[in-house]
Amino acid sequence: MAAGSRHGLARILSKRGLCSRSEAERWIREGRVRVQGRIVRDPERPTWLDEAGIEIEGADASAQLRRCFMLNKPRGLVTTARDERGRDTVYRCFDGADLGWVAPVGRLDQASEGLLLFTNDPGWASAINGPQRGPDKTYHVQVDCVPSQDQLAALSSGVECDDAMLAAKSASLLRSGGKTAWLEIVLDEGRNRQIRRMLAALDINVLRLVRVAVGSLQLGELPKGQWRELTGEEIESLASQPGNTRVPINP
Incomplete structure (x- = not known):
């Protein structure tokens, strides 16, 4: 968002890294936010990103350094x-x-x-x-069997889960021992419980799921x-x- 962008006051407080948008809306409605010395209770009040004179409970609401x-x-x-x-x-x-x-x-x-x-x-x-x-996300997943090559290929080509087709960017066997194995699965988009849903559709149970990298x-x-x-x-x-x-x- 450029410095000259104009949006609702709640969104501006969120974009400045001060709080979540929902929390900003609550603060504004509670009368805790002032603009140019006046209490503002409308979270959608048009506001410039770099607008001066915004205070939260008397404290300057300047943009925070990104952390x-x-x-x-x-x-x-x-x-x-x-x-x-x-x-x-x-x-x-x-x-x-x-x-x-x-x-x-x-x-x-x-x-x-x-x-x-x-x-x-x-x-x-x-x-x-x-x-x-967004960058790829890499997971190491312990499962309760040693998947076949066909099952690993299916994870990449697509698995039907609850009327949706889900696929990993890649899936490979890291190591196996006895009746369990560790897989490396890379996602280029992450849907809700995607890995667990894909493996369940292949009758594979997850024992541990660890995200090991983001990009x-x-x-x-x-x-x-x-x-x-x-x-x-x-x-x-x-x-x-x-x-x-x-x-x-x-x-």
Whole structure:
């Protein structure tokens, strides 16, 4: 979004990396946001991205510096800020850290683990998540059998799942032992529980599912439950992986 862009006030606060859009709407309706000294209660009030004089509870609401993090998500945590069922969320891993507002980039379901990104920049998140332009995601998947070559080929050519045809960019056998095996599956778009659904359609059960890479960014030796901030080079690289369409990133 260019500095001269004009949008609703709630969207502008989100684009500045201050909060989510829904949280901005709530703040505005509660009368916590002022523009040029006046309380504004309309989340759709036309506002310039670089407009001065916006305050949240008296504090200047200037755009925040973009921050991006990677977490080695443990199994059993849900990817949400708040869970209505009281389950532990991925934000537990950030307890005590002063990160400001950050949101997950995509999701890993409760039973899945591995590389999960967070940012305060919705524009960067969109570049990573977009099915037509985001970087590939690589997973290592332990299954309860040793798949045949035909089954591996089917994962790449397409599997019918609930009236939808789903396919991986690639699927290969990493190693096998006894009655189980580890597969490497690469997705160039990630639909809801896509890997689990494809394997279930082939009568293969998932024992573990670990995301090990997003584009060129590797999970590496980051301990489970730990996180680190991405470097500027990593941030720019992820949003401009080879073959992807470059999108503007918020300043």
